[in-house]
Amino acid sequence: MEKAANKNHTPFYSLRYERKFIFQHISLEDLINTVIFTNSFFFKEIYTKRTVNNIYFDDNNYSFYKKNVNGDGIREKYRIRWYNDQFSKIKNPTIEIKKKFGEVGDKFSHKLNNFETNIEFMNRDQVHSLFIKTLKETNHNQLINNFHILHPSLYNSYERKYFLSACEKFRITLDFNMNFFDPNSYSIRKTENLNKDIILELKYDNEHDTESRILTQQIGTRLSKNSKYVRGINTLKFLIS
Numbered sequence: 256m257e258k259a260a261n262k263n264h265t266p267f268y269s270l271r272y273e274r275k276f277i278f279q280h281i282s283l284e285d286l287i288n289t290v291i292f293t294n295s296f297f298f299k300e301i302y303t304k305r306t307v308n309n310i311y312f313d314d315n316n317y318s319f320y321k322k323n324v325n326g327d328g329i330r331e332k333y334r335i336r337w338y339n340d341q342f343s344k345i346k347n348p349t350i351e352i353k354k355k356f357g358e359v360g361d362k363f364s365h366k367l368n369n370f371e372t373n374i375e376f377m378n379r380d381q382v383h384s385l386f387i388k389t390l391k392e393t394n395h396n397q398l399i400n401n402f403h404i405l406h407p408s409l410y411n412s413y414e415r416k417y418f419l420s421a422c423e424k425f426r427i428t429l430d431f432n433m434n435f436f437d438p439n440s441y442s443i444r445k446t447e448n449l450n451k452d453i454i455l456e457l458k459y460d461n462e463h464d465t466e467s468r469i470l471t472q473q474i475g476t477r478l479s480k481n482s483k484y485v486r487g488i489n490t491l492k493f494l495i496s
Contacts, residue, residue: 350390431452
């Protein structure tokens with residue numbers, strides 16, 4: 256569902272935290288049993304495991320990437336997300352614009368209903384043109400203008416599991432089996448077996464920040480500055496160089 260927006264399609268943001276923790280040298284099952292299910296907030300698994308697919312967008316200067324690396328307090332991230340075990344088959348994706356304001360942020364979502372395609376034999380420019388054409392059919396002028404100056408800069412996919420605390424104030428996702436693809440040749444540049452880390456994301460509304468400190472202590476590993484987008488761009492640089 257698309258978040259609330261005004262008549263000019265300017266999104267309203269309700270700020271929340273997304274705390275990230277990286278786990279290495281531990282199996283998914285052990286992490287769930289020793290961290291997720293043993294803290295005092297009584298998490299339970301919700302939904303079924305899904306494969307998350309993303310197309311990230313940036314300008315020709317990779318400004319979003321550079322702002323993230325530099326730690327700029329105010330920054331944005333543009334991506335298109337869908338859920339499918341086969342990356343190239345896109346069905347009913349969602350455009351997401353993530354905004355960061357210091358330690359808090361939120362995202363604006365716009366669902367592209369009834370959209371379905373296979374990008375297996377498309378290059379970066381063809382994918383870009385396809386989404387611009389689709390946006391024009393929605394008359395969403397702000398998104399059209401924004402995406403005109405951007406281009407697909409990274410493809411990635413990973414598996415995700417979802418958990419919710421008994422008080423329903425805190426959500427945890429676990430991301431694993433991460434892969435990155437070059438937008439021009441993702442079938443060749445797949446970074447299989449290069450990322451064995453498990454990323455735990457703790458998500459909660461701004462008002463629960465004080466209480467969250469108890470939970471972060473029980474998670475038992477250091478808070479990490481982790482961006483899948485930055486990690487993916489750095490990985491592709493390594494592969495291509």
